[in-house]
Amino acid sequence: MQHPIRIGTRGSPLALAQAHEVRDRLVAAHAGLTADMVEIKVIKTTGDRILDRPLTTAGGKGLFTKEIEDALLDGSIDLAVHSSKDMPTRLPAGLVLSTFLEREDVRDVFISPKAESFMALPEGATLGTASLRRRALALRLRPDLKVVTFRGNVQTRLSKLNGGEADATFLARAGLNRLGMEAYATETLSLEDFMPAPAQGAVCVEIREGDDATRALLAPLHHHATAVTVTAERAFLAALDGSCRTPIAAYATLKGGDVHLKAMLVSLDGTVVFAEEGVAPEADAAALGHRLGHAVRAKAGEAFFEELAAGVAALVS
Numbered sequence: 001m002q003h004p005i006r007i008g009t010r011g012s013p014l015a016l017a018q019a020h021e022v023r024d025r026l027v028a029a030h031a032g033l034t035a036d037m038v039e040i041k042v043i044k045t046t047g048d049r050i051l052d053r054p055l056t057t058a059g060g061k062g063l064f065t066k067e068i069e070d071a072l073l074d075g076s077i078d079l080a081v082h083s084s085k086d087m088p089t090r091l092p093a094g095l096v097l098s099t100f101l102e103r104e105d106v107r108d109v110f111i112s113p114k115a116e117s118f119m120a121l122p123e124g125a126t127l128g129t130a131s132l133r134r135r136a137l138a139l140r141l142r143p144d145l146k147v148v149t150f151r152g153n154v155q156t157r158l159s160k161l162n163g164g165e166a167d168a169t170f171l172a173r174a175g176l177n178r179l180g181m182e183a184y185a186t187e188t189l190s191l192e193d194f195m196p197a198p199a200q201g202a203v204c205v206e207i208r209e210g211d212d213a214t215r216a217l218l219a220p221l222h223h224h225a226t227a228v229t230v231t232a233e234r235a236f237l238a239a240l241d242g243s244c245r246t247p248i249a250a251y252a253t254l255k256g257g258d259v260h261l262k263a264m265l266v267s268l269d270g271t272v273v274f275a276e277e278g279v280a281p282e283a284d285a286a287a288l289g290h291r292l293g294h295a296v297r298a299k300a301g302e303a304f305f306e307e308l309a310a311g312v313a314a315l316v317s
């Protein structure tokens with residue numbers, strides 16, 4: 001390559017940690033490649049600018065990816081590092097997710113200065129989260145809790161918690177681990193009670209379709225089981241929605257060549273749950289996700305989605 005390899009990323013501490021991990025792994029994987037030959041370019045996205053209102057109202061998919069994807073398409077960066085969880089299910093034409101790093105811990109953690117565990121929160125306590133999934137799963141177990149919208153990066157949310165804006169919050173264990181902040185977790189939540197978001201805990205790399213040189217450079221970083229399981233989970237999401245306006249959870253594992261997928265759609269207040277699970281050969285991971293997604297869609301019916309959309313609109317107005 002003529003120029004240094006240019007990695008595009010958002011500027012949050014978590015995004016930067018992930019970009020640095022990709023750089024470190026590239027340097028470790030390729031003899032002759034040194035850190036000064038890999039440049040990290042911070043790109044501000046629309047999502048980063050919207051701090052005053054819930055993202056569910058800001059509209060549009062890919063709020064955290066558009067400017068980074070434009071840089072890929074115009075050739076000013078060679079690869080973009082993302083949290084797979086934040087990636088829209090459909091990418092702009094000409095871009096692909098080429099590489100998935102081995103998945104971190106997929107679970108959510110509960111963080112609170114007021115209680116030793118989620119179930120030990122006092123009656124009527126306030127939860128800060130912007131995630132519809134975490135809201136729904138929390139209310140499912142604790143309908144007495146109050147939920148307030150909590151946005152911003154990991155550090156911002158923790159300072160809101162310390163400032164007393166809520167009694168507790170949730171974060172992805174993966175993010176805390178990558179930031180070396182695992183000690184902040186009060187309790188690691190079970191996969192059963194708090195099924196993760198599709199693709200949680202998996203870092204991915206986006207490149208231009210047909211950029212075989214960059215794809216080959218990244219090949220040593222690719223983790224097959226992560227790619228298969230994230231594919232199944234994202235296919236479930238795509239069959240149902242594709243945005244983040246729906247309380248959806250999904251968790252897949254790969255065992256002996258078969259992908260096992262558990263997934264659910266939950267009403268905003270957690271009282272209605274449509275859950276499915278299935279198994280397929282790993283080559284059919286996407287088809288499995290689609291099949292379960294369509295099964296849930298059929299069970300829930302159009303009225304459920306209309307009510308959900310009205311509920312989300314009311315939540316953010």
Ligand SMILES: NCc1[nH]cc(CCC(=O)O)c1CC(=O)O
Nearest residue numbers: 083085171172174175200201202
């Ligand atoms: N939506 C923000 C976001 N995107 C990815 C992660 C965590 C890291 C991951 O899932 O890989 C987070 C923060 C959180 O949910 O706590």
